[in-house]
Amino acid sequence: MLRITTLRVGSCRVPAAAAGLPDRGKVMLPALAHFIETGKTTLLVDCGYGDAFFVATEKFPGRAYRLVTPVVLPPEEHLTKQLPHLPDRVVLTHMHGDHVAGLMDLPDHIPVSASHDAIAHLRGLSTLGATLAACPHYLRDGILKRTPQAIENHPVVATGLAQFPYGNDLTDTGDVITISLPGHGVGQIGIWLPAAATFLIADAAYSCGALRSGRLPPAFVLATLGNAKAYRDTFNRLRALMQARPDISFIPSHCRECAP
Numbered sequence: 704m705l706r707i708t709t710l711r712v713g714s715c716r717v718p719a720a721a722a723g724l725p726d727r728g729k730v731m732l733p734a735l736a737h738f739i740e741t742g743k744t745t746l747l748v749d750c751g752y753g754d755a756f757f758v759a760t761e762k763f764p765g766r767a768y769r770l771v772t773p774v775v776l777p778p779e780e781h782l783t784k785q786l787p788h789l790p791d792r793v794v795l796t797h798m799h800g801d802h803v804a805g806l807m808d809l810p811d812h813i814p815v816s817a818s819h820d821a822i823a824h825l826r827g828l829s830t831l832g833a834t835l836a837a838c839p840h841y842l843r844d845g846i847l848k849r850t851p852q853a854i855e856n857h858p859v860v861a862t863g864l865a866q867f868p869y870g871n872d873l874t875d876t877g878d879v880i881t882i883s884l885p886g887h888g889v890g891q892i893g894i895w896l897p898a899a900a901t902f903l904i905a906d907a908a909y910s911c912g913a914l915r916s917g918r919l920p921p922a923f924v925l926a927t928l929g930n931a932k933a934y935r936d937t938f939n940r941l942r943a944l945m946q947a948r949p950d951i952s953f954i955p956s957h958c959r960e961c962a963p
Contacts, residue, residue: 705878705898708738709954710785711962712751712805713776722909722957723920731775733962734801735954737903738786739896741878747790748894748903749956750805752776758841759800764831765839768800783808792816794854794873794881796905797888798825798846799837802956807845815846816873818883819853821890837888837928854881854892862895865947866940870895884941886925886934901952902944907937910958914942 711733719726734751752774760769778784782805789810795803795817806815824836825843833840857871862880870880873894880895887906894903906928908914919938925931945953954961 704742705896706740707896707899707901708740708787709961709963710736710738710751710782711780712736712753712782712785713756713774713780713801715752715772715774715801717772721920721924723913723918724910725912725918730959732909732957733959735956735958735962736782736805737894737954738790739879739894741874741876743876743878744792744874745788745790746873746879747786747793747809749796749802749905750782750793750809751780752801753782753805753808755807755842755845756800756804759804759839764834765841768834768837768839772801774801781805781808789813794892794894795821795846795851796884796893796903796956797821797891798843799888799906800839800842801837802905803838803842803846806849807842811849813849815849815851816854817851818881818890818892819855821888821892822851822853824889857881863897864895864944866944867895884937885930886932886937887929889929891929899952900948900950901954902941903954903956904941905956907934907941908953908955908958910955911953911960914938914945914953914955917942 737748739746870882873879884893884907
C-alpha cells in the first residue's frame with residue numbers, strides 16, 4: 704500500500720506578495736520533502752534545507768541567496784532526524800537550494816534522479832551563474848558528484864490526467880509518475896501518485912490557496928526564477944485540474960496548510 708510522509712525540513716522568510724500570498728509583510732514558508740513507500744521501494748522527493756545550505760551561502764556570491772531568503776533550520780527538522788530509514792532513491796523536482804541542500808546529509812551511494820534539463824543546466828553553470836540559479840556552487844558540485852540520472856530514462860506512460868496526459872513511470876509499476884511542470888527554475892517536475900490521488904507539484908504554486916484563487920506571484924518574480932510564460936501555463940493547467948478533479952490532493956513544496 705502506498706504511503707506518503709511529508710516532512711518540514713526548515714523554513715525561509717519571504718515577502719508574502721512575492722509568493723502570491725494574501726498576507727501582509729513577510730511570512731515563513733516551510734521547505735517540504737516527501738518520503739514515499741510503495742511496498743516495493745522507497746523514494747524521497749526533495750530534501751529541503753541542510754547544513755550544506757549554510758556552508759554554500761557563507762561567502763559571496765552565495766551569501767546573497769541567504770540574505771534574500773533568510774533560513775531557519777531547527778535541529779529537530781534536519782532531514783536525517785525525520786526519515787524513518789534511508790530511501791532507495793532521491794528524486795529532485797528541481798535544483799534550487801531549498802530542495803537540494805538536505806541531500807548532502809545522505810550517503811553518497813543513494814541514487815539521485817532529476818529531469819534531463821535540470822541536470823544539464825546544472826552542469827553548465829559557472830560559480831556566479833549557480834548562485835543566480837539559486838543553487839550555489841557548493842550545492843551544485845555536491846549534486847553532480849552523485850551523478851544524477853535523468854527521469855526520462857524511465858518509460859513514458861499515460862497519467863489519466865487530461866491536463867498532463869503523459870509522464871515517466873519512475874518505479875515501472877505505475878505507482879510513481881513524474882510529470883513535467885515547466886516555468887519555475889529549469890526542468891521542474893512534479894510527482895503524480897495515482898493510488899493516493901496525490902500530486903506533488905513542487906513550486907508550480909506556492910500554496911493550495913493560490914491555486915484555488917488563481918493568485919499568481921508577481922511577473923518579475925516569475926521571470927527571475929524561471930520562465931514567466933511557461934509558469935503561467937503550468938499554473939493554469941494545474942488550476943483547471945484542481946477544478947475538474949476535486950478528489951486529488953495537491954501539495955506545493957512550500958504550502959503552509961500542507962506542512963506537518
